[in-house]
Amino acid sequence: MSKLLLTGASGFVGRAVLDRLLEDGRFDTTIAVRRGLPGLSTLVNVTRMGTIDAESNWNNAVADCAVVIHCAARVHVMSDASADPLADFRKVNVDGTLQLARQAAQAGVKRFVFLSSIKVNGESTLAGAPYTADAEPAPADPYGISKMEAEEALRLLSVQTGMEVVIIRPTLVYGPGVKANFLAMMKWLNRGIPLPLGAIDNLRSLVALDNLVDLILTCAEHPAAANETFLVSDGEDLSTTQLLHKMASALEISARLIPVPVWMITCGASLFGRRALSQRLCGSLQVDIGKTRQLLDWTPPVCVDQALSATARHFLLGAQ
Template sequence: MKILVTGATGFVGSALLLRLSLDPQHQVKAALRRDISNIPGGVTPVQVGGLCPETDWQPAVSGVNTIVHTAARAHVMNDTAGDPLAEYRRVNVVAVLNLARQAAAAGAGRFIFISSIKVNGEGTPLGRPYSADDAPAPIDPYGISKREAEDGLRQLAAETGMEVVIIRPPLVYGPGVKANFLSMMRWLSKGMPLPLGAIHNRRSLVALGNLVDLIVTCIEHPAAANETFLVSDGEDLSTTELLRRMGQMLGRPARLLPVSPWMLEAGAALLCKRTVLRRLCGSLQVDITKTRSRLSWSPPVSVDDALRATARHFLESSFR
């Protein structure tokens, strides 16, 4: 199997590349902007420049059976773009469809697109998880761009016969995680008191190893063709429970104050932090029944093992 991975130096792409490089049955290419120094042995680097609408992908897609597209414009904090949605569309829709068309023209049989649970929406009522077949309801520019890319890929599949597989992960964590999850570990490692000891929400997360395992399953599984899958660890956690368990893994028991949700809401409104509060206190659950049954797949990594590996990497790194 000849496979191309985009976003090969990113959080998901680099882990996937390492996993694929260990299987001698795979011939793997890595699409890169410039740097090839961190590519595993046995992987062929191909410099294609950035993910742009005009990128020439022919050197990368030539002779490839499957493309796994992990690259995207995401997590732009304090976005300075004059029109954020237009910029997300340029990278996450137009550039992606440019890649997919060139892949189909080169004879690729399958295109695996790493989308986002934000295509479904921003949150769920407690105990009513999203399913893969729910009507999309994205809210922010990132989620909207991912939904439009999904729609374009499905249309392209119908026109060309190239199979499309869509995977929508929630928050992905694991060794080397950054952004909010890294901030959480820093707070815990410093013993900071946090007013999050009485949060009874439920959120689905996915360990990096579990997401990579599902991607590898979708590379060849015949039942994955032209399907959309949700993915998680199969165990939903409250924010309070996540903080307590991660504190244990870090060797620094979480100092959590049982502040009532209505007081947190009042404080968030005062500080204009309602979005942050929603992520901390709201629920976002996903139902992976379809993923389990259609692909005979189960998450191979437990939550505790994944949290332990994440904490170990943090404690051994300079991110502290």
């Protein structure tokens, strides 16, 4: 049985990857975490790590591993209080990632799977003009820049060492236990709060947690994934209005949506300093997963309605 190292196992995506690894049993799994995860010490090997940066020592964690799945990162937040966000993102997402990858290559790791972000491509698309995996990157914020720089460093390291690198850029990830704006949306709907989002004609690509995990594990083994970059989504783009109606249906309630014109929402958001939020609600961001489908013979295993139902069930259990 091949050995695998998973970083970020306590995070939203990392924990789901770990659960799938334990369910499948295809790898002898080691997880690298800051703090222990209750109940897992008898199921996986656990390596305690401190801060992820250019000085981190991964030698014990990567010893004898064939695959590394790197989910750990300094993640994007809407209101970053850092004095120098780009420097802080680079410390973890670039320097820390490259330190892990160098030591993995030195240890003989065959494949390094890196969880990047669609923010490497940019922040928005014109409707009907989706991002593609091989398009020129255009990150617009420090987080996206740090992920792009990490990708570039990993590709160069792959050329220098022969270690295979696979890069995955997810869109917005949702699923049981989701936080941030998606959780806020469910809370608004569940409370019956009227929302001025009933006339938004955008298109956005999302990815269910189960679909992302399935692709990550496909990329850990598929021969055709070596040294490629993949975009991932559910393959069904939705407007914000459609998403809210589907989510309300999953919650078994009616969505109370008011058809306010987009220009009014945008102006109001600008007045209150929430322009970025209005862009996420009203703008389009689509991805083309044709390369992912064709090269890996991969299809998202879970449809949007199934994924939203699972998300809603988990939310309602916690809301009781």
